Amino acid sequence: MKRVYVEEQWCLGCHLCEYNCAFANSGLDNMAKALKDKEIRPRIHIEDGEDIHFAVSCRHCQDAICMKSCIAGAISKKDGVVCIDKNKCVGCYTCVLVCPYGALRPSPEGPMEKCELCVNNSCGEPACVAGCPNRAIIFAEKEGA
Structure with missing residues (x-):
């Protein structure tokens, strides 16, 4: 990828x-x-x-710990790209805490945001x-x- x-x-x-x-x-x-x-x-x-x-x-990790730790199931992988479903994100900051690269942060609207390789x-x-x-x-x- x-x-x-x-x-x-x-x-x-x-x-x-x-x-x-x-x-x-x-x-x-x-x-x-x-x-x-x-x-x-x-x-x-x-x-x-x-x-x-x-x-x-974001490094779009093979074994993304942010995805595993998301309590709302808002982080998923699509074609190798780790993505956040802003409608599911509850803003708990767990992904921010576990990401070893410091790639996630809250958006002004509340849900987390990160690089999604400009797929959208x-x-x-x-x-x-x-x-x-x-x-x-x-x-x-x-x-x-």
Whole structure:
């Protein structure tokens, strides 16, 4: 299955992936209207270290502990993509607590949200990948991953 991978040595720390992600998940067709003067809500987050920047997002684990721990049965896997059914999520934060990657967080509406590889958007590839100017974020299938 294809997943999002980050080549940390190429990441500039520009945060454009976050803006592209927030726009792709906004449901709007104009980036300025979607993001201007608003708190952006990306599902990928760049962590900045002294000499390195790296992206944090859902790894779509083979044996997803968030899915196993969801008391409402709101997290499932569709074609290898770990997804959240916002109508089932009760906002208990169990998935947030168990995710070893820090990939989940509450949405402004209450249910949890996370990267779903832009499967609900018409991007073709994840928006973070398409918007990375240095190609530090890739969407690929890797052996042993």
